[in-house]
Amino acid sequence: MELRQLKTFATIAKLGSFVQAADKLGYAQSTITNHIRIFENEMGVRLFERLGHRVILTDQGKSLLPYAEQVIKLTSEMTKIVANPDIPQGTLTIGTNESLGTYRLPELLQEYRRVYMEVEIILKFVNCDAICDDIRQNKIDVGVIINNKVWEKDIIVEDISREQMLFLAASNHPLAKKKRVKTSDLVETCVILTEPGCSYRSTIQKIFEDLRIIPQSILEASSIETIKQLIMHGLGISMLPRFTVEKELNEGRIYTIGWDEPIPNYAVQVLYHKDKWISPTLNAFLNMMRNSYWDVESKNKIRR
Known part of the structure; x- marks a missing residue:
């Protein structure tokens, strides 16, 4: 099957008309009919019922439509990325713990979304012990944690701030x-x-x-x-x-509590795999983290 056949199928399903679909897509009606005939032959099913002037999806057509729409959507996104390789877009998956995800990251993510509206952000709460494995398995693009200094040979770690x-x-x-x-x-x-x-x-x-x-x-x-x-x-x-x-x-x-023993301070750290491609989307996030106000703020509080 070809992408144009999927687009023809999805357009007819939306408009309920071969004639209107041909007009919208800029094809002759015979071309539209041929697209659907080829698609139906490849799938081995009827996609539409033609009842007079009405065109209605069959049960098989209804089942195939979501997949066709998804392929069209992904192809469109792929084309955009290739056409604009330096513009942050697509999906950014961030792994963090509850405290940072609740108290630190929301304001930064709000600013990120304001600047890069095309990026879909997925925020996952991940246990600190599991963050490096999730990075290695590419379940997340980047980790943001608060912990003692992390040392892993295959993980790049950047300190963002010291926290009391x-x-x-x-x-x-x-x-x-x-x-x-x-x-x-x-x-x-x-x-x-x-x-x-x-x-x-x-x-x-x-x-x-x-x-x-x-x-x-x-x-x-x-x-x-x-x-x-x-x-x-x-x-x-x-x-x-x-x-x-x-x-x-x-x-x-x-x-x-005024405890008379020293209490260790933690570092907020950004983690990503050493072999990870630093896409414009990820790079924009890393730069925002590096330029965050947290470092100055946390130093002032620890100094008090």
Whole structure:
């Protein structure tokens, strides 16, 4: 089959008329009829019922129409890309974690869509432990994570900003009232952890293991918003990036625990495969990330 036959088929299905389809496509009616005859012979089915002046799709025609439309659409997109190789277009698939996808990326993606309206953006929440494998399998074009420095031979990693991590509690939590919280104080509290595979969880667990701390109890939640609610209801303490709780800190609903041990700061990092073709679409996103305001903002907050 040929593309012109698919276009003829889809146009007749839309207009319900051979005559109108011939006029729209600029063909003679005999050419339109020949396109459909050849297509029907190749498919081995009747595509249209001709009832008087009406042309109606058969059941087989209805089944084939979505596929024909998809082929026409993809061919059109392919032609555009070839005709405009330097213009961002097509699809960009971004893998990130919940905190960045909720608090950091929306504003940047809004600006990206404003400038590059032809690009379809797919945002996937990916566990930090799985991000590199998804990049290797080409499930995502680029990853944006907050974590300790990632070192992988086949993955290019660019630091975007440093982010301050905080131990947090409700305003009425016993630890929030202490000027300095000692290691022994953590034994008497509940610790709220993110889901397995999340960088925040592994950091807290390493801190506790290194200091040989066994908390009184543990709560686990997969959502940052849920963790914040658990903290504010006094159910335990947790560790999160400052930017996820900025609003609650300003309102006094969540307090920073004055712990007397160092808390590691994380880096927001952009990851992509070393052999990945840096298309105009991907390159435009990388440049926006590199020029984001986060770095200055995060440095100022860490300095305070």
